[in-house]
Amino acid sequence: xxxxxxxxxxxxxxxxxxxxxxxxxxxxxxxxxxxxxxxxxxxxxxxxxxxxxxxxxxxxxxxxxxxxxxxxxxxxxxxxxxxxxxxxxxxxxxxxxxxxxxxxxxxxxxxxxxxxxxxxxxxxxx
Numbered sequence: 001x002x003x004x005x006x007x008x009x010x011x012x013x014x015x016x017x018x019x020x021x022x023x024x025x026x027x028x029x030x031x032x033x034x035x036x037x038x039x040x041x042x043x044x045x046x047x048x049x050x051x052x053x054x055x056x057x058x059x060x061x062x063x064x065x066x067x068x069x070x071x072x073x074x075x076x077x078x079x080x081x082x083x084x085x086x087x088x089x090x091x092x093x094x095x096x097x098x099x100x101x102x103x104x105x106x107x108x109x110x111x112x113x114x115x116x117x118x119x120x121x122x123x124x125x126x
Contacts, residue, residue, distance in 0.1 A: 003040070003041050003042075003046045004040035004061070004062050004065040004066055004085075005049070006050060007068045008069050008072055013072075013076065016038075017038065017078050020036065020038065021036070021078045021079055024079060035082075036080050036081045038078075038080055038083050038084075039086060040062065040066050040086065042085055043086055045125055047061060047062065048123065052121070062087060070083055
């Protein structure tokens with residue numbers, strides 16, 4: 001999923017959407033049951049920084065840019081069955097279910113990491 005901090009660029013198109021679209025069409029042509037799902041990643045430092053620079057909230061930026069992303073992908077004719085957003089309740093619910101199953105099975109551990117911190121911006125950077 002591309003970040004929604006800005007309108008999509010050619011790298012977003014050829015790096016993720018186009019290959020996935022081609023593969024989903026191939027699978028359908030072969031008669032395979034296929035569900036092509038994608039969306040915008042609305043979390044992370046890139047979105048926070050872009051919103052701050054524009055003087056709006058991260059949510060406002062995501063609301064604006066999701067529409068732009070969706071229009072562009074529709075214009076290119078990508079055959080998504082569902083093009084969604086990471087901010088939707090269904091995404092949170094699914095993510096939490098997967099996380100809790102992974103944790104219950106011992107695949108997640110807790111540790112301490114060091115990350116750069118910008119005192120001027122008052123935020124950590126990945």
